[in-house]
Amino acid sequence: MKHTISVLVENHSGVLSRISGLFSRRGFNIESLAVGPTHDPSVSRITIVADGDEHTVEQIEKQLNKLIEVIKVKTFAKDEFLAREAMIVKLSVSAAKRSEVMTIAEITGAKVMDMTLSTMTLELCDTYANLCRFEEVIEPYGIVEMVRTGTIAIEKGSEVLNPKK
Amino acid sequence: MKMTVSKAMVEALKKENIKVVFGYPGAAICPFYDALLEAENDGDMRHILVRHEANGGHEASGYARITGRPAVCIATSGPGAVNLVTAIATAYADSIPLICITGQVNTEQIGSDAFQEADITGAAEPFVKHSYLVKDPSQIGRIFKEAFYIAGTGRPGPVLIDVPMDVQRATIDFKYPEKCEIRSYKPTTKGNYVQIKRVIKALEKAKKPLICIGGGVFASNAKEQINELANKMQIPVITTMMGISAFADDDPLFCGMIGTHGVKRANYAVNECDVLFLVGARVGDRAVKTPLALEKTTQIIHIDIDPAEIGKNIGADIPLVGDAKLVLEQLIELSKPLEHSEWIAQIREVDAKRELAPAPKNTIQPREFIKKLSDALPDDAVICADVGQNQIWTCTSYAFRKGGRLLTSGGMGTMGYSVPAAIGAKLAAPGRTVCAICGDGAFQMSFMELATAVQHGVDIKIVVMTNTRLGMVRELQTVGYDDRQTAVFLDGSPDFIKLAEAYGIKAVRAYDEKTTEQALALLKEPKGICLVEVVVDKDMPTL
């Protein structure tokens, strides 16, 4: 089962390598990992999507908590969080097919970022599942290059993941 | 006060009340050594020149285990630092607090594959509780304060501080912090009251309760408390290898060490008990082979200071995170005296004494020798067992009495640990007898430390059990590989008596009754380093 875990860490160099090292040496599977700054310059936030049963996730949480620079770990309950992931995709599209692709973009909410005589580059920010669906739909038009960020997530409602609490 | 970072590092060690450091120099740590010289000349600090950095780490480990406080080892950059990794990993596996200081190439050279550059914080990452690569000279005080705090609190462990040469030379305004505040590190110490009540209830309800002691009892200095609780509630006690010597052998509640190499009585008790109370024991695979089967039939109570250990190897019905000493004190207060005489009698019926395999002429039965050794040495002797058959002979046959102590590499099983660990232990407790017991294989991994002991006048006793084989592996091949013995023959080994004498160390070879008496007499001498070779048959079994 997939789990989405948010980790608040000290904004130090080397923290990311400690975390990725922990995952690989303990045999935890990472599906995606996204890291970036927060509104507090001393704190970075990492979102990890990991695969494993309940026991594994419990171990992941506990082992993460043992790293000195990890301030807070939270595994989101199913359906209790909002998640997004971004994708940029370059298609090989001839002039004849352009309007079809434009229509798909309009329906899915993707934006055209760039266009040449033979290619179109689209961007989409949505849930993991919607990105996968989008990929399926545009696949027949000829994907020549694709890049996706990892998932970032935040809890629904007024609850706040706070380094101080 | 204005001073160099090197001097500040020495001042920090003094503030942490460090009297002895173990190290090996090189260019990248020379600025620090230069500052250390002053402290040595002032008599504030003693530097023990080791003969290999891994042994320096093991020596610090032995020292830390006896003092109960973080101990310091030092290495230069590159090869020195990398040599230290085995000791760091060994300490990590047994939760021993170390402060490992390494020199590093100049900051601007980092990442350029400079001469003797090694990414030691990277290499040691899987084996440290925490590590620092010092970039900002002004932070040295905070880093040392934090390092000692992290290494010595919670679940103890090694902390590495890697200091580039230019940082060591930098001048700073130094004041050692009084306190440290790490927002993300707050180890739990006291047990949760509700859980404590549950533990009491479960223990009172149990018909066949059993306490299993692990190394955590030493880490939290809870020996007295566990003895008091077990005796008050009359609960029999077993230990893991790391827990040996936390409970006196002659206590009627004591049932011995469990595990693959444990004694029959202890393993019987585990299988029969209805409530198993784990205290600072992580249920490693050598201690409990089939934890899943055990958790099905037995109610498990698990105290550990590391939340990640609870539920990792065995499911706990009653988990309790906290420092063993404090939790046990809470339990002692709430518990009432109980009695389990039938259950105790049932366990004690299982014969702990097995027939010893006979020793051919002119060889010694090793377990018999260990037994005699424990009768000969003082109650408070520190025994450092190496790895292999000799370790199991020691763990199952040495009768640790009140005040005695076993040091061994339990988690990592690092050969060559015993001699350096004994040197560290002896420096920490000069008044106690400290005896290393090792095989002829492992001895050849660390006998260069004889020079360290001689140079610094560290009066350790050494017992080398020579079966001319890597015995434990030989036995594995005998049992598991159709006796196809390979790469286990120690031909070419030196004459260990002559070797010892070359270092100016008194030595005796024991191969019969008379020489055994001579050997024991030598080991009993309070002063002087000595070595005893015990001749053991090549086919002697472990159990």
Ligand SMILES: Cc1ncc(C[n+]2csc(CCOP(=O)(O)OP(=O)(O)O)c2C)c(N)n1
């Ligand atoms: C550094 C290291 N290398 C290899 C091993 C694997 N190993 C475990 S026991 C053993 C044999 C030890 O032989 P010896 O020291 O002579 O002791 P004996 O078993 O004969 O008592 C070996 C090679 C180890 N534990 N540590």
